[in-house]
Structure formats: C-alpha cells, structure tokens
Amino acid sequence: MLSLLPNKRKQRDPNVRIWPAKNKNHTPLSENDFPLIFVVHNGRPLLPSFLDHYRSIGVTRFLCVDDVSKDGTREYLLKQEDVDVYFSNVRYKAAARSKTWRELLAEKYGKNRWYLNVDVDEFLFTGYNSQMTISQYAKVLYNRGVFRLPAAMIDMVPGQNLAEAVLTEDVKPWEVSSYFDLDGYYGRSKSYGITLRGGVRKRLWDADAELIKYPLIYWDKHTSMGSSVHLPLPFYRNHAPVCGVLLHFKIFSDVETITEQALKTGQYFHDNREYKLMYNYFKTTDTDNKKLVYDRSIKFEGEETLVQNGMIRKY
DSSP: OGGGSOSSOOOOOTTOOEEEOTTOOOOOOOTTOOEEEEEESSOGGGHHHHHHHHHHTTOOEEEEEEOSOOSSHHHHHHTOTTEEEEEESSOTGGGTTTHHHHHHHHHHHOSSEEEEEEETTEEEEOSOTTTSOHHHHHHHHHHTTOOEEEEEEEEOBOSSOGGGOOOOTTSOGGGTSOEEESSOEEEEEETTEEEEEESHHHHHHOOOOOOEEEEEEEEOTTOEEEEETTEEESGGGGGSOOOEEEEEOOOSTTHHHHHHHHHHHTOSHHHHHHHHHHHHHHHHSOGGGSOSOOTTEEEOOSHHHHHHTTSOOOO
C-alpha cells in the first residue's frame, strides 16, 4: 500500500494566507470535538439550516473561510460560538478553488483525526443520521479500514413553479427544493477513484460534472486535496463503497441572478463552465411556468426516502 502513496505533491501556493476574525481567536480542538470545514460566499439564507443540520449529527466546531460575503453571511457567522471564521488575502480561484484554504485549516487544527469537508449548500445523509453521531459513524468506517466516505452529490429541484421556490432562513431547503432524480446517473471505478455523472444537471442543462465527493475524511500526513475536492490524495482510499448522499441545493427562485453573479466574478472551474450552462438554461427557459421535475423525480421526505429508493447503501 505504501507504494500507492503519492511521493511528490503539487506545490501549494505559499502566498495564500488565512487569519481569524478579531473576535474569533484560535482555540485548539479537543479530543472529543468533531470539526467541519466549509467555505462560503454569500450563503446567508442557507446558514441556519446548514448549521442546525450538522449540529444535529454531532458536529461541535465549524471552521470556515468566508470568501468576501456581502449578504450578511459574515455578520451571522461571527455571532455563532461554535464557528471559527477566517478571512484570506485571495479569492476562491486563487486558493486553488478552496483546496488551499481547506488544507491550511486541516493543518492548523491538527491531523490524525476525522473532518467533515463540505460546502454550505451540501447536506450529508449517511442512512444513520438519526441513529448515531457522525463521530460514531466515523469510528464504524475506521474499524472497517475505510478512511473516507464517497458520497453522491444529488441536485435538488423544486416541485412547484420556480418563481414560487423562495428560500428564506426560517425554512429548510428541502421544504422548498424538495425533489431529486431517481435515475439518469452513470459512473464507474477508475484508478484514481469513483466517478459519477448525470442526474438533474445532465437532464436539464446537459452538464457533465463530477458528482462524487468525499465529505467525511480521515486527515493524516498522507492526505491532501490533490487536483480536486473530488479527487483527494492518496487515491487508493477513494474506492470505498458509495454509502452517503450530499443533497445539493442550488436551485431556488433566484437561481438566474445567482448564476449571473457567479459568471461576473469568474472564480469557478473551467472558465465557469457549469455556471454558464445553468445561466443559459434558466435565462432562455420559461421555468416560471415549467416544472423542473419529471416522472422519475422523487420527493424527499427524510433520510428514509434515500434509503428506501436505493440512493444510500447502509454499512
């Protein structure tokens, strides 16, 4: 197995720095802490649900880099006692699309421990969310020789007309964008890990984006984000069974505005390819009067919906 470990990693940009907010002095993690790393840019409507969801499964510390939010995100996070807020001298793209920030946070808070590593619009379900804490679940994986959890990123869409799908901070995102595609996915196992594509984004705007992520990861001296958050190093750890789901909430009534703003910033992968496809679809399609679901869309009623429909394989 040692021969499969990377001998030489891509040099990280030494000019990228992060520092804590003035009222958020660095406090080391305790042995019983379970940390979550996330990066956010203008995610204010999602934050209450995001923090509540992960607190409910046992996260005790949130480690966040705020990427110049201007919608109240920063002010909201600074009021949360369990959130450590960091700022940076560069934007998302210059931080290797957040990989550098995530690695810096893991190094700062310590290796040889489990982390959750997600985005603010991603909600992890393992099939055991209501039965055990994320710490207990991680121990199950570790005892079986699994060092990270592959999870399918499943895009959620509203069942009603798009104009009615307004997200506010007092509702859960799955109460507004409630449906996911049951089929239309295709994937395979490759030398570097598992690959999965398709789903809503393929059906609606013909995107061919990678849907596998590793949101629960044991971080030790061998671990890094590699070439992508979809392909962490070392590669041999990327072949565990796909047992988790990341419900991904991007599509609400303001999706056209959000994607247009993303294009203006120019911060995203492959010259903003995914956001261009999304923007063109919602700009040119009469989505106010067109349903985004189809006959193989399923309404999310809770974690059991994912289990019963085969989207989660329980350990």
